[in-house]
Structures are given as C-alpha cells and as structure tokens.
Amino acid sequence: MQLIKTDSYFILQINNTEVVRSAVENFFTLAEANEQIRKLYGNAVLDISSDELTFNSRETLWKICSFLDVTCYDSYLNKVERLLNGHSTTSRNLVAWREEDKDLITTQMAKYSFLHSFTFDDVSSFSY
Numbered sequence: 001m002q003l004i005k006t007d008s009y010f011i012l013q014i015n016n017t018e019v020v021r022s023a024v025e026n027f028f029t030l031a032e033a034n035e036q037i038r039k040l041y042g043n044a045v046l047d048i049s050s051d052e053l054t055f056n057s058r059e060t061l062w063k064i065c066s067f068l069d070v071t072c073y074d075s076y077l078n079k080v081e082r083l084l085n086g087h088s089t090t091s092r093n094l095v096a097w098r099e100e101d102k103d104l105i106t107t108q109m110a111k112y113s114f115l116h117s118f119t120f121d122d123v124s125s126f127s128y
Contacts (some may be wrong), residue, residue, distance in 0.1 A: 061081075
C-alpha cells in the first residue's frame with residue numbers, strides 16, 4: 001500500500017497484485033452471471049448503472065418504477081434525489097492499476113454490452 005496526498009486529503013492506495021487480480025476475476029464472474037440472466041429473461045431485465053442512479057436519480061427511479069409498473073410518488077422521488085444528490089465514490093482510484101490489469105479489464109468489459117458505456121481512464125468516475 002502507498003499513501004498519496006491530493007489537494008485536500010490522503011488516499012491509501014492498494015498495490016497488491018493478487019488482491020487486485022482476484023477482485024477483477026470476481027467482478028467478471030458476476031458480469032458473466034448478469035449476461036446469462038439477460039439472455040434468459042431478455043426484455044424483463046432493466047439495466048441501471050450506479051452512476052445513472054446517482055447523477056440522474058429522479059429520472060432513473062421513474063424509469064425503474066415504470067418498468068416494474070408501480071406507482072412512484074413525488075415525495076419518494078424527492079427524498080431519494082436529496083439523499084443521492086450526485087454523491088459518488090471512485091474506489092477504483094484506491095488501486096495502483098498496472099497497465100496489464102487495465103488492459104485485461106478493458107478486454108473483459110468489451111465482452112458485455114451492458115459495460116460498453118463505461119471507460120476505465122476517466123479518473124473522476126466511469127463515464128456514462
């Protein structure tokens with residue numbers, strides 16, 4: 001691990017190759033399971049990214065409620081919108097990424113259509 005100072009705080013960055021590789025493998029195991037669910041259930045699956053929910057919460061929740069055919073009251077939407085209010089974490093910045101790990105992730109992401117809107121190199125967050 002290494003300590004990195006930014007303008008306003010310190011970040012403890014993980015640089016353990018085995019831990020990183022294991023986390024990447026676990027993530028893509030879950031991505032594969034999601035892909036199989038999508039193939040099995042087709043249009044009965046709604047893809048929502050965490051960034052979409054965080055940064056566009058009202059519209060995203062409305063989309064979820066419509067998809068589920070449930071009533072979505074303004075009071076609920078207002079509460080969730082205030083709670084989320086564009087707060088996102090960038091935990092991937094806590095990892096000392098090696099180029100070979102980034103290449104592996106980029107290659108694996110290309111296999112799954114629901115990950116195509118994400119890019120690895122946007123340091124603020126995954127772009128959506």
